[in-house]
Amino acid sequence: MPPQPPAPPVFYSFPSNDVLVDSLANFVVKAQRDAVEKRGKFTIALSRGTLAANLRGLVGQKDVQWDKWEVFFCDEAAVPLDSDDSNYHSNYLSFLSTVPIPPSQIHTIDPSLLDDIEELADQYEKQLIQHFAASNAARYPVFDLMLLGMGPDGETASLFPGHEILSERDAWVSFMEDAPRGPKRRITMTLPVFTHCYRAVFVVSGAEKQEMLHSILDTPETGLPCSRVRPAAPGLVFFFADAEAASQTTYPSTKFRWIDNQKEAEEAFAAAQAKAARRAAQEASDD
Numbered sequence: 001m002p003p004q005p006p007a008p009p010v011f012y013s014f015p016s017n018d019v020l021v022d023s024l025a026n027f028v029v030k031a032q033r034d035a036v037e038k039r040g041k042f043t044i045a046l047s048r049g050t051l052a053a054n055l056r057g058l059v060g061q062k063d064v065q066w067d068k069w070e071v072f073f074c075d076e077a078a079v080p081l082d083s084d085d086s087n088y089h090s091n092y093l094s095f096l097s098t099v100p101i102p103p104s105q106i107h108t109i110d111p112s113l114l115d116d117i118e119e120l121a122d123q124y125e126k127q128l129i130q131h132f133a134a135s136n137a138a139r140y141p142v143f144d145l146m147l148l149g150m151g152p153d154g155e156t157a158s159l160f161p162g163h164e165i166l167s168e169r170d171a172w173v174s175f176m177e178d179a180p181r182g183p184k185r186r187i188t189m190t191l192p193v194f195t196h197c198y199r200a201v202f203v204v205s206g207a208e209k210q211e212m213l214h215s216i217l218d219t220p221e222t223g224l225p226c227s228r229v230r231p232a233a234p235g236l237v238f239f240f241a242d243a244e245a246a247s248q249t250t251y252p253s254t255k256f257r258w259i260d261n262q263k264e265a266e267e268a269f270a271a272a273q274a275k276a277a278r279r280a281a282q283e284a285s286d287d
């Protein structure tokens with residue numbers, strides 16, 4: 001049988017940041033429950049930026065099994081773990097320090113290797129191999145949930161547009177010394193890792209993201225890194241945006257609900273598309 005094409009992205013647009021935060025918490029808890037039921041643990045990857053603050057809805061939630069969480073970082077700057085540039089540090093301050101995940105289950109870079117960027121990436125890849133060896137990894141690791149930001153140039157993690165790292169197919173973790181913005185020396189999970197997860201979720205907020213979200217969702221053929229995160233079957237990709245970020249895109253939005261598989265994602269997309277067409281026809285007849 002030929003491989004199934006990736007499901008269309010599921011786009012949720014929320015009237016305010018608070019509603020986005022509650023819905024994201026609800027989604028993460030469901031993803032965790034699903035992963036723990038099926039695989040006995042919940043393997044999640046975090047990104048730097050506003051994401052950590054948008055996870056605040058998880059704090060104090062009753063049905064979270066924090067002892068089942070295994071936390072990795074989508075990318076990391078080659079800086080000490082207490083630096084403002086550290087992905088770990090930004091997530092620690094706003095999220096990880098407020099929840100009882102056992103520290104041994106939070107997988108950071110080895111800060112003794114900061115001077116050797118290649119070794120830093122290799123060592124992080126070894127941590128992934130060790131974690132995934134006993135479970136589902138064949139060619140690539142399969143994360144239960146990868147939480148992603150959308151950068152100003154359409155980058156995600158440290159996958160910048162036009163950078164050669166985007167063509168990496170072998171390594172799970174790669175490195176760069178020429179990042180176009182922020183800390184130059186970084187390691188990052190590679191594109192195939194993002195396209196082999198069960199669920200990838202972009203969290204996008206604020207008016208400054210309007211244009212880029214429009215490009216990513218409405219003209220994915222331009223091939224910006226965020227548009228290239230299309231997990232292979234049975235994986236799914238979701239966009240959570242607040243009203244400000246969502247104001248330019250014409251991509252049909254789905255009312256927030258748990259979507260479990262590709263068929264449901266396709267049905268949600270088709271229903272949202274039909275609704276948008278009906279609304280456009282109604283508006284045209286009102287004019």
Ligand SMILES: O=C(O)[C@H](O)[C@@H](O)[C@H](O)[C@H](O)COP(=O)(O)O
Nearest residue numbers: 048049050051149150151152182
């Ligand atoms: O590593 C970086 O250069 C930045 O951290 C960047 O890629 C970030 O992930 C996005 O800008 C989204 O961040 P926000 O969600 O904070 O906008």
